[in-house]
Amino acid sequence: MNIIIIEDELKAARSLENMIAEVRPQAKVIAQLQSIDSSVRYLTENKQPDLIFMDIQLSDGLCFEIFKSVKITCPIIFCTAFDEYSLEAFKANSVDYVLKPFSKTDIADAFKKVDELKNFFQQSIMPDLGNLLSQIAQPAGKKSFLVFKHNKYTTVSTDSIAFFYIRNEATSIMCFDQQEYSLNQSLDQVISLLSPVQFFRLNRQYIVNFNAIKEVEHYFMRKLFVKLTIPTPEKLLINKEKAPVFLNWLENR
Template identity: 60%
Template structure:
């Protein structure tokens, strides 16, 4: 069995490789990769492995960017220090989600799961996890509850439920609350999108991630776009492209 390890911490990658080969001596670690960019290049130019062990936060971004750039065929076992990405992981070929620091028995259990799945499904059926069982095991994440900000020489927390929207200003991410206070934070908007509840926040465009509770009204606009008005003022007119209209209206209706 050929295995690819995508992990930006070199010591962790070496330890993981040793554990895997101690459990499955016949396994071959074909490569160890530290970044999204190199992973995309490897998967594009080489025969894809039988299995991938993948960290979520890599040296140059979140691993989910890999799936946006190249078709990933093999199943993936995610190994991460964060428990906020479980849903995204299972949508991205995930068959297990291991939290660091992991132990040998955790890796062995994940490999056994892969073997059991392969035995269960016929060659004609896709290799997919039992999502109901996995989600029941993990529990659906509630999303990040608060954000730490630095304001007036003091650290303070802002509850996620009090945030009307996140937006990018001068290449920095900012929080705007319902009472119209604004704070800068270090996380990129892509990361925030993955750690808040998708049923509560929607990525309107490249600049704005909005809270459902902040939506005041929605109007039709030119070229089949939508004009979204919030209860809190925004610097720009919030326009939604026609390609996202269906997704946005579905979010409004079925959250």
């Protein structure tokens, strides 16, 4: 199996290559690329590999720009520190979406999914690739959260949550009925539990439910101003770097 690694952090690329050598010694890393430009050039001039490990934020932009210039037909395992791009990754031949810092077990599990994909094609006359990738790569998301309020434990349905946010340095839940609850998890932990189809992390302070979004406006400095169906303690702003990803999420969910 020939593999290329697209990763702008050399230390991370070396670490990944070492893990690949441990969990799949018969595989060969034939190239390490650090940018959109170098990746497009390599994939245009060379035969495509059997598998690509790809970071999302590269030195010259988001890796999804590569797909605008090159048709990639091999499976891709995305390795990234950012969880909000999983929907876009899913549309780009994604077999797995591994969050940094990843372990040797994570890489081994990713290879297992690649093997399952190959076995499926070998056994099926008319394979439904979209359905298979959906089953393999698309997380269902947590159905409820256990909360404690007024000396009682109760569960809050995820569908009833309008948004999660940071209040007084702690994570809080705001429901559509404007009931509020506290959580022990950080927003980083929360977003990893949610369906990326239903929830989006706007910024460091807020994760919102698609059903809570009322409208979106352009704001100063190419930011976006997101209005919800219920009041929020402050304006919900998305910076210009994340704005295209958010709009794509709105359009393609």
